[in-house]
Amino acid sequence: MFTGIIEAIGEVVELTPKNGDISLRVRTGKLDLSDVALGDSIATNGVCLTVVDLPGDGFRADVSRESLSLTTIGQWRAGQPVNLEKALTPTTRLGGHIVSAHVDGVGEVVSRVSDARSERFRLRAPAELARYIAHKGSVTIDGTSLTVNKVEGAEFELNIVPHTLAETIMGHYGPGTKINLEVDVLARYLERLLQGDKAAATDSDITLEFLTKNGFNR
Template identity: 85%
Template sequence: MFTGIIEAVGEVVEATPKSGDLSLRIRTGKLDLTDVALGDSIATNGVCLTVVDLPGDGFRADVSRESLSLTTIGQWRPGQAVNLEKALLPTTRLGGHIVSGHVDGLGEVISRHRDARSERFRLRAPDDLARYIAHKGSITVDGTSLTVNRVEGAEFELNIVPHTLAETIMGSYRAGSAVNLEVDVLARYLERLLQGAEQPQGSGLTEEFLAENGFR
């Protein structure tokens, strides 16, 4: 699990096709790897990758066909900058929100413009993910935990402060940029509960119950 608070910006060194999937080598820059062991997880542009080698200046990871089909990894080339975050510890401050590192789908940057010292971004999500995106809710974009400022159908807006622009790859986004999206896991679980799958009889969890208790 992760928090969506980016710890460093790394760089793709190698992206090598291997028997139908992909082997990655990532240079991690200022990310402290002294407490990272083989088998640990590092979120890379929001994708939970398992460390299979530690060459000294970064790590290697294998990427399955499933991950290639759901993320931007297949588009990565040597020299590309990526957001990095190590898996959280029990003592980690939860400054963002609960992030699994399991990308739900690809979004697209529609536009960006200045707003005082911040930047306003407008993105489009896949139609099947749009229902999980709420005004003032949380969303993960390339591994960064962000607050949704406005929603219109499958499009949503973000206000990005200078610190986030400087410490993540968001400063490089342009209209047409593809991004990894992970919706708030609480929204997914809530939807599943409302579907009533294997729900114990008399549990009382209904849309009316939620509305009466402030979940609107």
């Protein structure tokens, strides 16, 4: 588990194809690896990766075909910056929200405009994930815990302050940028609970109209 508070910006060193999936090597920059062991998890642009090698200046991880199909990793190239966060400990400050780093899908930056010292981003989520994104709710973008400022259908807006722009890769975002998106896990559990005994059924009766009627959507 993670908090969505980025600890460092790393850099993709290489992606090596291996029997249908890939081996990924990341240089971790200022991230302290002194307490990281083989088998530990590091969220990389919001993707939970297991450390299989520690070459000294970073780590290496194997990326499965499942992860390649649900994230932007297949589009990464050597030299690309990535957000990094080590797994939380019992004494970690929960400055963001509960993040599993199990990416739900790939979204896209629609627009970016300046607003005083902040930047306002508009993003588009995959249609099947839009119902989990709520006004003033939490969402994880490339591993960064963020607050949703506005929602219109499958599109939503974020206000990003200078510190977040400087300490994450969001400063590199522009229209068309693909991002790893993880919705709030509480929203998923809420949907499941609302189904009650119907949760085991093949078809779900939970719709936007149902959520609005029951006070879960504004």
